[in-house]
Amino acid sequence: MTPTSPSPLRTVQVLGGGNAGSSAHVRSLAAGLVARGVRVTVCAPIEADHAYDFTGTGAGHIHVPRRSDPASVAALRAACTGADLVHAHGLHASFRAVLALSGRTTPLVVTWHNHAHAEGARAQFLRLLERRVARTATVVLGTSSDLVDRARRIGAKDARLAAVSLPGRGTAERLDRAKLRAELGAVGRPLLLAVGSLDRIRGYDVLLDAARAWRSLDPPPLVVIAGEGPQRAALQARIEDEELPVQLLGHRDDLAELLAAADLALVPGSREARSVLAQEALHARVPLVAADADGIRDLVGDAAELVPRRDPDALAEAVVRLLHDPERREELRDRGTRQAATWPTEDETVAQVLSVYDELTQPQPLL
Known part of the structure; x- marks a missing residue:
């Protein structure tokens, strides 16, 4: 009998619409992961796929609205069924992922790309979301040291600095x-x-x-x-x-x-x-x-x-x-x-993320 090859890693990337930086990052990450044999599904509003063409990278796409209502959370929960790991980008997408994975043991990686900002009562609401996400996620990746420090202060079990490249830079050739x-x-x-x-x-x-x-x-x-x-x-x-x-x-x-x-x-x-x-x-x-x-x-x-x-x-x-x-x-x-020249390349960014995925999904040797 020939040994069976291991099944490819199955990941779900969750994006809540997001800003241009996080959306471009997810597209770059999806392309790099697919090229390395990882199965990727991007859960994002249909408008985001139209703008960033996640499916063009070889990833799957499932329309999940930006809302956190029961129907949207149920759609995300269904999309995450069978995934080896879920990776959410941004605070609101991360909170939806926390709700969708409730009661499951699927590892959750979240990347915070920016600082959540609000005023008045909404500011307190965002603080509660941040704390819930930080304490639930398996790993929090922050794109700056102050985001990592904040995640640690509010209870993250594991917070690390993310390597994030600037994907798909345009050029100005032939510019008048x-x-x-x-x-x-x-x-x-x-x-x-x-x-x-x-x-x-x-x-x-x-x-x-x-x-x-x-x-x-x-x-x-x-x-x-x-x-x-x-x-x-x-x-x-x-x-x-x-x-x-x-x-x-x-x-x-x-x-x-x-x-x-x-x-x-x-x-x-x-x-x-x-x-x-x-x-x-x-x-x-x-x-x-x-x-x-x-x-x-x-x-x-x-x-x-x-x-x-x-x-x-x-x-x-x-x-x-x-x-x-x-x-x-x-x-x-x-x-x-x-x-x-000191900033990470797209390849280095994908390699770091994949190393986190491997760490969280590979069987640990018995001591």
């Missing part, structure tokens, strides 16, 4: 930089770029406060913000009322081109522990000014100008200083290239 700058209205003036959903946590109110100081420069720099969100009307009203040199571009699919055209990249605030724009900026050798919050220092080291969060004067001063200091800008470009 001058043409794009002309289209944006940045001929003969500096172009500053911010990217992200238009919500309060992104710090765009601080950015607009800082932009008031730039109106007096000659020529005044133009700030362009790529993204959509609930704060668009309020931000646009301020821009018009205060005659600020800021444009809201709406949703854009040409981040690489926008970065290549920009003189500086700005991250005035973020929920992401590993800001996608910060990573793209360093890869593209674009000097970065960022609020010192949410793990950004872990990510960029000394390769960016970091300013106190919610301090428009410090943000304005850092930008003006950089615009007048070409040697410092070149120094940041070189530091950015060196810093980006």
Whole structure:
């Protein structure tokens, strides 16, 4: 008799819609795991599969709404039946996975990609979710050291720093930089770029406060913000009322081109522990000014100008200083290239995750 080969590892990746960084990470992870012979099913809203094409990696996809109602939890529980391991990404997806796996011994790995944020009564609710997830998960992976520290403080049995790459970076080959700058209205003036959903946590109110100081420069720099969100009307009203040199571009699919055209990249605030724009900026050798919050220092080291969060004067001063200091800008470009070289590759990210999976699913030898 020939020995039977072991069955391939069966994993379920749970995504709750997620932000661009976590969704792209799940796609990259799915592709890498499938290439290594792992069976992968991604449970996510159908819109996420349309946007990130999880099935194109060879993974299966099951539509599970972002809600935590009984029907959605039951759908996720059914999808996880027979899985060797479940890996949930983000707080809300992790909480749904905890509910779906109740009473089962299936190992649960959760990755926290960003800092949960809310105000008032909802903030207390999120703290309760965090504690429930941290104490139930087999392993918590945090994308920054402060996320790992938080998981440990609230009761995680095993919390580790995650290796997370920047998947699928675009390129700006054949870019007509001058043409794009002309289209944006940045001929003969500096172009500053911010990217992200238009919500309060992104710090765009601080950015607009800082932009008031730039109106007096000659020529005044133009700030362009790529993204959509609930704060668009309020931000646009301020821009018009205060005659600020800021444009809201709406949703854009040409981040690489926008970065290549920009003189500086700005991250005035973020929920992401590993800001996608910060990573793209360093890869593209674009000097970065960022609020010192949410793990950004872990990510960029000394390769960016970091300013106190919610301090428009410090943000304005850092930008003006950089615009007048070409040697410092070149120094940041070189530091950015060196810093980006220290970040994990997609292969290294998949290898780390797979080592965690093997640790949790392989039979332990008897002592």
